[in-house]
Amino acid sequence: MEVLVTEKGGFCFGVKRAVNMAFEASCGDHGPVHTLGPLIHNPQVVERLDGKGVRAVSALEEIDRGMVILRSHGVSSPQVIEEAKARGLHVVDATCPFVTNAQRYAKQLVEEGYSVVMVGNRHHPEAQSILGHAGANILVTENFEEIRQMLNRFPKKRLGILSQTTQTFAKFSEIVSKALEICIEVKVFNTICYATEENQTETMAMADRTDAMVVVGGRNSANTTHLADICRERGIPTYHIEAVSEILPEMFVGVQRVGVTAGASTPDWIISEVVERLRQM
Numbered sequence: 001m002e003v004l005v006t007e008k009g010g011f012c013f014g015v016k017r018a019v020n021m022a023f024e025a026s027c028g029d030h031g032p033v034h035t036l037g038p039l040i041h042n043p044q045v046v047e048r049l050d051g052k053g054v055r056a057v058s059a060l061e062e063i064d065r066g067m068v069i070l071r072s073h074g075v076s077s078p079q080v081i082e083e084a085k086a087r088g089l090h091v092v093d094a095t096c097p098f099v100t101n102a103q104r105y106a107k108q109l110v111e112e113g114y115s116v117v118m119v120g121n122r123h124h125p126e127a128q129s130i131l132g133h134a135g136a137n138i139l140v141t142e143n144f145e146e147i148r149q150m151l152n153r154f155p156k157k158r159l160g161i162l163s164q165t166t167q168t169f170a171k172f173s174e175i176v177s178k179a180l181e182i183c184i185e186v187k188v189f190n191t192i193c194y195a196t197e198e199n200q201t202e203t204m205a206m207a208d209r210t211d212a213m214v215v216v217g218g219r220n221s222a223n224t225t226h227l228a229d230i231c232r233e234r235g236i237p238t239y240h241i242e243a244v245s246e247i248l249p250e251m252f253v254g255v256q257r258v259g260v261t262a263g264a265s266t267p268d269w270i271i272s273e274v275v276e277r278l279r280q281m
C-alpha cells in the first residue's frame with residue numbers, strides 16, 4: 001500500500017508557539033506552572049506537558065501561586081487576565097495572534113453597529129473567547145436559517161460576518177453568499193487562518209487521488225474534525241484517529257493508496273507512528 005503524507009499537517013504556527021512557551025516555562029523559576037484549560041486540543045501533548053509539571057486546570061480558583069499560561073484559543077474574557085494578575089499569578093499569554101485578530105475584528109463590527117455573525121461552533125473555546133472579547137451578543141452558527149431569523153428582527157439588515165479561524169472556506173463563503181442575497185450591507189472579515197486554509201486545500205487534493213484517508217488528531221479538535229469532514233465529502237473512506245493503536249488492517253482491505261493528514265494540534269511524533277504503521281501494512 002502506498003502511503004502519502006500532507007506537508008501542511010501537524011503543528012501550526014500558533015500551536016507550536018504555545019507548546020514551546022509551555023515547555024520553556026516548565027524549566028523556569030516562577031513556581032508551579034498551569035494552563036487554563038488544556039493548552040491545545042491534543043490529549044497526548046497535554047499528558048507530556050503534565051509529565052513536565054505543567055498542569056491543566058479548569059479555573060483560576062484551582063491555582064494558589066506560580067504561573068498561568070493562557071492557551072492558544074484565548075481566554076473567555078479580558079477579565080480573566082485581570083483576575084489572574086490580581087491573584088498575584090505570573091501570566092503568560094499564548095493566545096494565537098490569529099485568534100487575537102478575530103477578537104479585534106468582532107469587537108470592531110459590534111462597535112460599528114452591525115448585527116454580527118461568526119461562522120463556527122458556539123461551544124468551541126475559541127468562539128467563547130471571541131464572544132468574551134467582543135463584549136456583546138454575537139450569533140455563532142453554521143446554520144444560515146438562524147442568521148435569517150436574527151436578521152428578520154432588524155429592518156436595516158446590516159450584517160457583519162467573520163469566521164472561526166478553523167472554519168472551512170467553503171462553509172464560510174456559502175454563508176457570505178446567502179447573506180448577500182438578503183442584506184442591504186454586508187461587511188466581511190475573513191478570519192480563517194492561513195495554516196488552516198493551506199492544510200484544508202492540500203488535504204482536499206490528496207483525498208481526490210487516494211482510496212482512503214487517515215486524519216490524525218484530537219476528537220475535540222475543530223480543525224481536525226473539519227479535515228475529516230472534507231475527506232468524507234469527497235466520498236472516500238475516512239478514519240479520524242487519535243493514536244496509532246486505532247489503526248486496524250481491515251480498514252485498508254483493497255486500498256492501493258492511502259493519504260495521511262493531521263490537525264494543527266497533532267505532534268510530529270504521532271503522525272510518524274501512524275505513517276510507519278501504514279507503511280508496514
Ligand code: SF4
Nearest residue numbers: 012014096098165193
Ligand atoms: S490553527 Fe491557526 S488560529 Fe489556530 S492556533 Fe493554529 S495558527 Fe492559530
